[in-house]
Amino acid sequence: MIIIYHTKKGIILAGGKGTRLYPLTLVTNKHLLAVYDKPMIFYPLAVLMLAGIQDILIISTSKALPAYRRLLGDGRKYGINLFYKAQKSPDGLPQAFIIGEDFIANDSVAMILGDNIFYGNNLDKLLKKAGSRKIKSTIFAYYVNNPKNYGIVDFDQKNRVKSIEEKPDNPKSNYAVTGLYFYDNRVVDYAKKLKPSHRGELEITDLNNLYLGQEDLEVEILGSDFTWFDMGTVNNLIEASKFVKNIEQRTGTKICVLEEIAYRNNWIDKKKILNVLDKYENSPYAKFLQKVAKDKIR
Template identity: 50%
Template sequence: MIVIGRWLIALCGPERVAWELGLDRQAVRSERLGHQPDGEADTRQGVAVKGIVLAGGSGTRLHPITQAVSKQLLPVYDKPMIYYPLSVLMLAGIREILIISTPEDLPLFRRLLGNGEQLGLRLDYAVQPQPNGLAEAFVIGADFIGDDSVALVLGDNIFYGHGFPRMLAAQVVDLDGCVLFGYAVQDPERYGVGEVDAHGRLISIEEKPATPKSNKAITGLYFYDNDVVEIARGLRPSPRGELEITDVNLTYLRQGRAKLVDLGRGFAWLDTGTHDSMLAAGQFVQVLEHRQGVRIACLEEIALRMGYIDAAACHALGAKLAKSGYGQYVMAIAAGGSTTDDVS
């Protein structure tokens, strides 16, 4: 018998587990269906995790472009910006996702992504009328979250790195508290900064410190247990009138339930909040895609590799975009034309 935790199969899908581990897909499907040797009880359990993409804000640093369209709908090379954070949640095995945006922009996201069924997802939508802080996402999304844990990703963040799906999957197992992701930067004073001790334990969090205690910026990807809803509801607005995500993280830190996972040198984390960073991100994606012949954050490919849709459905999605190189790539993937060993 193949001993694979059902949490992993439920999280990633049997096709993805087989693909990652080089196993027979039918054997993995049998494991998912609960086929056990006689007399063997299965007590393994998973953690239900939902996702939120926060795609609101006014994008003032990108004016005048964002006076007409949401920042998260702007192109980063060959696809809309929101594809990148959405791909992160999909790679984490998360299929129920809430997209939060402004009243003006939400219909455009619906038009682009629909209900997510074509990708094997369930997409919901909610309005953030004013940019009242990142932590307001948990208040707005309380009914959507229900009793589950939740991952929040900012709509203008791009993550890329080999093995990223396995890293994400490992963090949501038995999630108790919060998991933050740190990334070494040259200018940590511009970010929230996490400090760890000699054993890698998170010991302090500071927001844009004048004298940073480390160079580990806290990225725009956060995993929380269900307590985050009540923590967010209990926050008081900061001097700038917002519910701060740093205050949420500090609450978990005081409880001894905050963890910082270091994204090492093999990863890229890009913030696309300025004109220069948008251009740099597009060039980064262009170079990788042209050099390797793969597409970064191709939602259709991820849905296929994760087992959310089958090859026929993937091909149909590509056929709708057949006049573009992106659509041709999706159809080739559906036909088995990819040689990549990792999808990010």
Template identity: 45%
Template sequence: MRGLLLAGGTGSRLWPVTRSVSKQLLPIFDKPMIYYPLSTLIRAGIRETLIVTAPESTDQIRRLLGDGRQWGLRLEYAVQPRPEGIAQALLVGEEFLAGGPVALVLGDNILHGAGLGRKLSEYTTLTGARVFAYPVANPSAYGVISVDEAGRASSIEEKPVVPRSRYAVPGLYFYDGDAVKIAHGLRPSLRGELEITALNEEYLRRGSLRVTVLGRGAAWMDAGTFTTLMHASEYVRVIEERQGRKIGCVEEAAWRAGLIDNEQLRALALPLQKSGYGEYLLRLATEPGRQNSPTGGTGEDPTAVP
């Protein structure tokens, strides 16, 4: 399975800040926003990812991430000419995906929870589609999914005025090789976009849409507005300062997944020492009994309780 990380769009909900910089480069506490979804893909076992950017932000994001080899990854880039829907990214990435399965993640989504990486890695081989459900107070602001007593999806709607449930669909989706073919058959919605909800509806119609409800042990944040950006930063700050473990640390995820060794981790840490970020990485590389802990390729902290 390959990854698609969506870092396009205009970021208009964050104007004027994002008139001059990509939204995905804004900080969520101590690291760029894009680190969080990228580390989610690493924890899911994804090693090859296409970063889909807006035309004006490709160079900015490439300057930060490079080709990924410093983390044992393969990162490529493609431009979404206009922000015409999440599902359009599948068409932009068609050649990269080469008919195979895909994990699609939005560049402003943060997912965190003990054991989450192990859970996500189960979905990298699948038939059909896998989405997630997360309870929220204001479901009308999101795609909303209804789940029956057996845990199966019964309906899915895009920003309904009267939601059928309080479960929002986070911006992480796993699809089999039919996703691009289905995306080709979609028609733009009234707002002129190829909606990801329409793609999911087709999988639901086929009876192949599976859903995982994220419980109390998981956190999901969409950092697309000033308020949610601040909420996400405060959440990360509190967790990191209390637990002494970072969230969304790409270097750590790659190290725990065995993609880089201790010496490579140290080399990545040295230029980052002044900010304190590098000191954290150096501590990881020197903790007794923790070097390249076997984690089944998920990038999971082996001390975490699922």
């Protein structure tokens, strides 16, 4: 079966002050912090690349954007096109689509939060399945023990979505909405129609409910063979780092290596991989890329 991938644009929302991580984030943007051996921003960027998306907009504070440009450049070394826009104030997740209106243009778009990690077998296939829905939206749900802290999806007996509630006092399920969303082109107009909640922000749950009301919302449940981290707290940041460390040390490989993903996607060749080795000097990251270029990693 041939699938035509419609989602061509991706957004990483990497703004905010990261106050829950103070004092770590007093002098740097949260999404530039280390998650084991890589900057946090590598992990959501890897997800969009696994989805086959090459045009990606990073939204962050005007203070942080120069650091992202120094780190990632224009994206050509990863076979992608990176763009940058400033978020003047964090007024809710749907604001990203308003800021990125010109970038999105007439395309569908995926958005991922800059502090999210997704990992699991065949993740790329699941992402491309979501991106193949031309006139739909897709969100991803994950079972959590503390549902009061998240937007929660409730299902009927046929696994269809009944409702989505933001941080409910009495959760109807334990399935949390993760920080990864695929939307068709209506998302910009829908985002503009939203009114701020009692928190003074535009709510992603309200946006998802607009799609749900049109019966155009799909939910992919990430089962126990997937791992999801929201690294908004110090404890979660540490747990995510431990997870990456355990995976990499046990397998002898690395996860979310941008050059490797680009190479597997046929966006760059071995020569481009070898060209960046000097930048990483004698680091384990560089040694891993040498193995990739020599086809020692399958």
